Amino acid sequence: MLEVRRSWAYTRWFGWYSRRQFRRHFHSLRVAMPPGLPAMDTSIPVIFYCNHAYWWDGFWSQICTELWFRQNLFIIIEQPQLEKHRFFTRIGAFSIDRGNPRSAVRTLDYASKCLLSPSPLQNALWIFPQGLIEHVDKRPLLFFRGTAGIADRVLKSSGKLYLVSVVSRIEYLEDQKPELFLSFRPEHLLTRDGWEGLDALTGYMQETTESHLDEVKRQVTERRLDGFETIIRGPESINRRVEEIRGLFGLRK
16 A cells, blocks of 8 residues: 655646646636535545546645645555655555555544544545546446545544545536536535444435536536636637637638
8 A cells, every 4th residue: 555655746746737737728717616515624624525537636636625625635546556656655545445444444444544644734535436537427337445444544543534626527627628627516514423324424415416417418518607607718729819810800710
């Protein structure tokens, strides 16, 4: 198992690098953030659980952390991928090997330890319970129980844990480059008294993510985008530049 070797210099660099890549490859990055979410009690750890539909998943976690939260960011990456890109351990990543049950259990123990570690910042784990990339509209979603296992461990020690649903969707709208939409839902506070078991929590997260994804799809399809804030905008694509030139000279399309 590869553990976190955090470097704040690497973390700052990765935030800059992520912005650069989004500007290069996307027309815009838009985020729907509930107003009260950044005001979570920082003494309570949080798990952001996300759908996994794109290669880009996870790149935006550092940007959102910098803009809205005061957190220590942790993220779980599959062992083979993290072996190839070990520098991610410098920004809070650690590995999981699902093919090795003993190693996977160690990862769950380590994740709960990270969430419970003393810190003036809120400890936050970003996780993709699907475990592999699947089409954004695939239904039903199937989550591994590892996220619920981490929650169980944390609740046994601290008694409280936030869960936050985060979904992403990439669409082509009126530009040559795609738009990336991220949507956060309000935090859900888990307590030990309300614990109903691993299967119940896993089912809850699956159903919440499905409904959340369907909601964002409707918003994008119907162009109801007022709730999304554009936090990164790329340079104008060629089609936009041509339109501007045509407009400048009074030419019709």
